[in-house]
Amino acid sequence: MAPQLASAVHPSAGPCTRVLSAPKPAFVPRHQTSPKRGLSSASRKLVPCAPARRCGRTAAVAPRSAQTADSSMASPTAQSEVGLIGLAVMGQNLALNVAEKGFHISVYNRSGDKTDAAVSRAGKEGVGERLHGYKELKDFVASLKRPRRVIILVKAGAPVDATIKQLTQFLEPGDIIIDGGNEWYENTERRQAELAALGIHHIGMGVSGGEEGARNGPAMMPGGDEGAYSHLRPVVERVAAQTDDGPCVTYIGPGGAGNYVKMVHNGIEYGDMQLIAEAYDVLRTVGGLSNEELAATFVEWNGGELESFLVMITSLIFSVRDTEGEGFLLDKILDKTGMKGTGKWTIQQAAELSVAAPTMAAALDARFLSGLKDERVAAEALYAGLGVAAPAAAPGVDKAALVADVREALYAAKICSYAQGYNIIRAKSMEKGWGIELADLGRIWKGGCIIRAAFLDRIKVAYQRNPDLPNLLVDPDFAAELARKQDAWRRVVAVAVGAGIGIPGITGSLGYFDSYRRGRLPANLVQAQRDFFGSHTYERVDRPGWTHTVWDASFGSADSITTSGYNN
Incomplete structure (x- = not known):
């Protein structure tokens, strides 16, 4: 397996060491009652830094006495x-x-x-x-x-x-x-x-x-x-x-540029976590993968293009057994996700800036829906009585092929999520005159933070190559990757829809990709509807200027059926 992503300087290491996290199979956490603890020492290993750059660590001085x-x-x-x-x-x-x-x-x-x-x-x-x-x-x-x-x-x-x-x-x-x-x-x-x-x-x-x-x-x-x-x-x-x-x-x-960038960082984090959860759902529900198989799959993924902190800790989560009962701890956790507000702020800002962010919005909606546990349980029983079957593993599914497709879909969707976050930051920076260097964000997010990932290096390079890049989706390298991965991406969406599994993050990312790459969208019909009921006018493709049409004389003038100041 390829080495994991460097996370930080370890306090017990020598003057030039870094912590690398390596998953260990089926371990029991030492601090079961402290859910906010970091990774145990059993899941860390130390390797030397590159000799060309020191980590800047100063050796600790032993205290003369325990100071009060x-x-x-x-x-x-x-x-x-x-x-x-x-x-x-x-x-x-x-x-x-x-x-x-x-x-x-x-x-x-x-x-x-x-x-x-x-x-x-x-x-x-x-x-x-x-x-x-x-x-x-x-x-x-x-x-x-x-x-x-x-x-x-x-x-x-x-x-x-x-x-x-x-x-x-x-x-x-x-x-x-x-x-x-x-x-x-x-x-x-x-x-x-x-x-x-x-x-x-x-x-x-x-x-x-x-x-x-x-x-x-x-x-x-x-x-x-x-x-x-x-x-x-x-x-x-x-x-x-x-x-x-x-x-x-x-x-x-x-x-407030620093706080703003951290807010969007958290929005990207929401999207990343949701996409990983959806990949887990498809593999477990459609593919029937066990926790052991899921752990091994995520370990393998973390050795390639999906290498990241979140993929790495997910591989560890799958391996943790419940010390208070049988089986794995993950299966005993209630399916309700908490939040502290930064994801909501990010989506509110996307709306105010008119920046499309469907992946992060889907992640936020998924958290809202997760909170409706009692309603979801009741709805499941209702629809079961109406003959709507619960999602289940597909008979004769090719696990290896499904794992390969989900890997491609997850990576492609992650590119879309990061693209949306970067576009929010760029739009706000332009509005406020902050002059944020987008390439720098790829550099500083490579280590220490929750969304650290190997492909941030490539995001950094993309914005160094073209500081005015309108979207990561049109960077030549990322565009070539998305083109290669789109077939697998579509197969994952199709199999999830067929099985009755909601994967709004992966599906929303695919919709974002498909809409962004089309030169003409059905927005012409929406604009015609707006003009019909609200006299909002429209632009024509064959000449400049704005036009209003009375679409049906039986309705009279559209102005007569709209309220003063109404805008849609």
Whole structure:
């Protein structure tokens, strides 16, 4: 099997090592009651980095003693290069990452027990001399070197505003606040304007990678004042995941550009996860593949063009047995998917920008439908009574052929999903004048983040080759691949429809591909209908200008049946 995708710098590795994840068959997780844990050490292996580029890791210094928050508070002096507020899972792990990379960091949390926990953990992990806990905000601020760089990792919205209000009592002009949460970009821009009046800089920085990424190296997307970012850059370039293309962080653009790009990143993530789930559904339901067969299939896929973090962890998920009962854990999980809102924001933005995003929209709709568990169970019983059979494995199905087709369909649909996300970012960048370099996104998303994938290298190259590329679907390399894979893609859609399996992401992606590649669509009829009932006029193909027609005299003038200001 080909080596897996590099995810981050591992804390126990030497000065130039990377973590590669390798699935192991049928293992039992060591932390069954902690669903947010990262991959166990059993699923990691260490390999040397390429000698031409160092990972930037500073060896940890063993602590003289386990430092407590109270002892750290005794004499606050300006010793720390970075401060961090908010010591939940992401905050604590990011703080430890910063300390491990050789920076002194001060930490503060509203509840002191989390500060104590962070300091205690720092001592155990060998970075206690560089992580300093404080229980008074004033002392926390006093411990920071100027210009003070304070990362906030608290719940988005009002809690961020409340934290900033308290923090600014002690900050001075020139200091920098960095919001690392999943914040709505307009909130970021509002805060930037408010803080600018005080002479304080504000950077909205998306952070991707989850708990493991925060600890070992995430992908980061900072946006705001570029001069302020220059003070943050030495830290984040060391803390970020490292790949053969450099650190997985770059200045995204002014204003809320960083938060916006992270939002769309999450929308792409929604699409990616839905497409993988649909591939699983077809293979399991139509092909009758067992969990063991699915695990082996995804391991194989992760060794080729589908190599990615999500495909890799999916292969592991299939292998995990239930420690509280018989069989596999996946089969015991309720089929209801949660969400935190960034996917919804992405689709709302796509609509406002008039950018088609059917793959991500289908993923969002699928989550909504998953939440209707009781209704779905009742509907299943209703239609069973009416003779509508439940989806089942096809008799005599050629498993190998089905697996090969689904592999092609999944890859083609993923290209469409990424194309839609990039088009949303490009449209917003043009609207706001952000000047986002799309090629840079392919580079920084290669490591650390949830959507990291091998083919991001090719997306980067596509936008380097043509920065004005209107759509990934017309990049010569991707277009050639889609042309080769379309037959398999269509077969998967056909077999799913025939079996009664909804695969809206894969089907929506195919519809996107087919519509985008056609020079003429049936939109002429829709426009004629609009003109019929609403006098909205239409353009002709044989001459310029706008035309209105009274289509049927019995209806009278179309204007007479429309309300004032009506627009469809």
